[in-house]
Amino acid sequence: MKKHNFFAGPSILPQFTIDETIKGIQDFDGTGLSVLEISHRSKQFIAVVDEAKSLFKELLNIPDNYSVLFLGGGASTQFLMLPFNLMNKKAAYLNTGAWAAKALKEAKYFGEVVEVASSKDKLYNYIPKGYSVPEDADYFHITTNNTIYGTEIFEDFDCKVPLVADMSSDIFSRTIDVSKYAMIYGGAQKNLAPSGVTFVIIRNDILGHVERPIPTMMNYQTHIDSESMFNTPPVLPIFSALQTLRWLKAQGGVEAMEKRNIEKANFLYDEIKRNKCFQPTIKDTTDRSRMNICFIMNDGYEAFEKEFLDLAGENDMMGLKGHRSVGGFRASTYNALPKESVEALVALMKEFEAKH
Numbered sequence: 183m184k185k186h187n188f189f190a191g192p193s194i195l196p197q198f199t200i201d202e203t204i205k206g207i208q209d210f211d212g213t214g215l216s217v218l219e220i221s222h223r224s225k226q227f228i229a230v231v232d233e234a235k236s237l238f239k240e241l242l243n244i245p246d247n248y249s250v251l252f253l254g255g256g257a258s259t260q261f262l263m264l265p266f267n268l269m270n271k272k273a274a275y276l277n278t279g280a281w282a283a284k285a286l287k288e289a290k291y292f293g294e295v296v297e298v299a300s301s302k303d304k305l306y307n308y309i310p311k312g313y314s315v316p317e318d319a320d321y322f323h324i325t326t327n328n329t330i331y332g333t334e335i336f337e338d339f340d341c342k343v344p345l346v347a348d349m350s351s352d353i354f355s356r357t358i359d360v361s362k363y364a365m366i367y368g369g370a371q372k373n374l375a376p377s378g379v380t381f382v383i384i385r386n387d388i389l390g391h392v393e394r395p396i397p398t399m400m401n402y403q404t405h406i407d408s409e410s411m412f413n414t415p416p417v418l419p420i421f422s423a424l425q426t427l428r429w430l431k432a433q434g435g436v437e438a439m440e441k442r443n444i445e446k447a448n449f450l451y452d453e454i455k456r457n458k459c460f461q462p463t464i465k466d467t468t469d470r471s472r473m474n475i476c477f478i479m480n481d482g483y484e485a486f487e488k489e490f491l492d493l494a495g496e497n498d499m500m501g502l503k504g505h506r507s508v509g510g511f512r513a514s515t516y517n518a519l520p521k522e523s524v525e526a527l528v529a530l531m532k533e534f535e536a537k538h
């Protein structure tokens with residue numbers, strides 16, 4: 183039996199994705215060759231990229247004036263490609279976690295960065311509100327889901343300057359209004375594919391407004407013009423991403439995912455609240471992530487942290503240890519995690535409570 187996979191990333195993928203990837207590695211689309219050893223310019227692989235793009239557009243309702251790109255380098259490379267392409271003099275950033283801070287740091291190489299608000303003072307355990315974004319900023323950057331700390335921004339809000347979002351860990355987990363964003367990007371290894379591919383959704387008219395020259399590989403326009411084929415793209419991760427996108431569609435799309443994700447998250451948060459041994463790290467329920475559920479031992483039960491982790495391991499639950507900067511536990515409940523895994527965790531928490 184497969185173990186319960188609560189890892190934060192790389193993380194659980196649908197069994198369908200894994201099975202179809204194995205098939206493609208053995209014989210890709212009846213070519214008699216493995217997807218590992220075929221030209222990225224073959225018509226079969228171009229069809230993979232085309233279908234993956236059109237499923238992105240369909241599943242997220244992406245308007246026609248946007249491009250979808252599949253690039254290498256991870257979300258971390260987007261931290262610098264973004265200001266390279268979009269920032270003339272000034273950009274605004276919301277500092278909601280370690281990834282947000284890393285994105286902000288890279289932007290400083292390109293001009294003035296305004297940190298409009300930060301929750302660092304409280305170990306990033308809330309989403310700042312009531313801040314204002316300078317209207318002369320070239321864009322405003324947010325991280326919608328803070329994978330390490332377990333907070334999430336759910337609202338696609340109106341913004342006077344172009345809004346850019348790192349959605350590495352919540353893309354496809356809930357419906358979004360893409361038209362509110364100038365750009366959305368993320369590493370695929372949290373909710374979509376094995377590591378190695380990065381998606382970028384970008385509104386075409388946002389490009390071409392900066393004065394600096396942009397080296398070819400760093401220029402989004404290069405990748406738009408060449409349909410993500412300027413250089414060799416991450417072939418296998420894109421192939422796997424396509425399988426996940428097909429699975430998503432067959433499951434009823436993003437709306438169906440959202441419904442399941444709400445159920446899973448509520449089920450676990452309710453138990454964390456009820457159980458005398460545990461408490462959530464994010465107290466404001468409106469800020470709580472549905473993808474990364476963080477909790478710690480309750481007051482007086484701190485000494486039992488290791489015991490619970492060991493018990494989880496003995497019960498085939500993997501990846502529950504919280505990030506080293508937060509401690510405690512983190513259950514990542516991405517799309518592919520079945521409700522049964524959350525139920526197993528909740529049952530174990532109840533058992534643990536009865537013992538103490």
Ligand SMILES: *Cc1c(COP(=O)(O)O)cnc(C)c1O
Nearest residue numbers: 256257258281329348350351369
């Ligand atoms: C994991 C993660 C990243 C880093 O992604 P890489 O692909 O490893 O560069 C960036 N942002 C968020 C929100 C993440 O969860």
